[in-house]
Amino acid sequence: MSGRGADGVSNETPEAPSARPEEGPVREHRKLRAFSRHLFGGLYFPANDSGIPRWIRGAETVDRCYAYVDKFGVALDIGAHVGLYALRLARRFEAVYAFEPDIHNFDCLVTNVVRLGNIHCCQAALGASSVEVRMVGKPSVSKRVEHFTTEQEAKVCLTAVQMRPLDWFGLEPDFVKIDVEGYERLVLVGGEKTFRKHRPVVILEDKGHWARYGSSSPLSLLENWGARQMEHLDPDVIYRWPNER
DSSP states (O other): OEEEOTTSOEEEOOOOOOOOOOOTTOOOOOOOOOOOEEEETTEEEETTOOOHHHHHHHHGGGGGGGGGOSOOSEEEEESOTTSHHHHHHTTTOSEEEEEOOOHHHHHHHHHHHTTOTTEEEEOOEEOSSOEEEEEESOTTSOOEEEEOSSHHHHHHOTTOEEEEOGGGGOOOOSEEEEOOTTOHHHHHHHTHHHHHHHOOEEEEEOSSGGGGGTOOOHHHHHHHTTOEEEEEOSSEEEEEOOSOO
């Protein structure tokens, strides 16, 4: 069913697209379902997403990072939303791995990037451990991770999604973007081996939302590992490691 609303945005409830199968460890796709979504600027967004202009402007900040990148091999988009960053990264990097846990966003993500052979989509949350979680929050705003209190609770939840540590995937990134609504430090913890070994350029959001998880700022962790802050774009911060190894 499709139509066009009063704001001129096309609305539709499409058939669920088929996610392109991935090789190796990045094969965490759940079966996609059909959701109401709308088309804006040639890209699909969940129908109740009210922050589209803001998301589009935010994705432009990734271009500021390229001056600090020495090798354009593998890029990671952690908290990929509908693919705005991934699409920009795919123009410069040989391979982009896009991680998005929310099924509504993931449905749009796969549709938006399906024609590009160098973007690999993974429906998973990244964190410090391997466990099932759920995404909570109002549909019109960015959602957050919530852990289950019991195993039974996880079994009966229809929207449960797998959380994995970044190290579990065995990727070798040259660039990493992290925007996970306060979960940034826990993503870093789960990827410590990856970050310390491959020392990618990192751009991450730091709005102070980490307090909701009883966590602390991710910036100090990167600095403890030897990364240096290059630019503070508020709320995004760019880090890179010195060239000496």
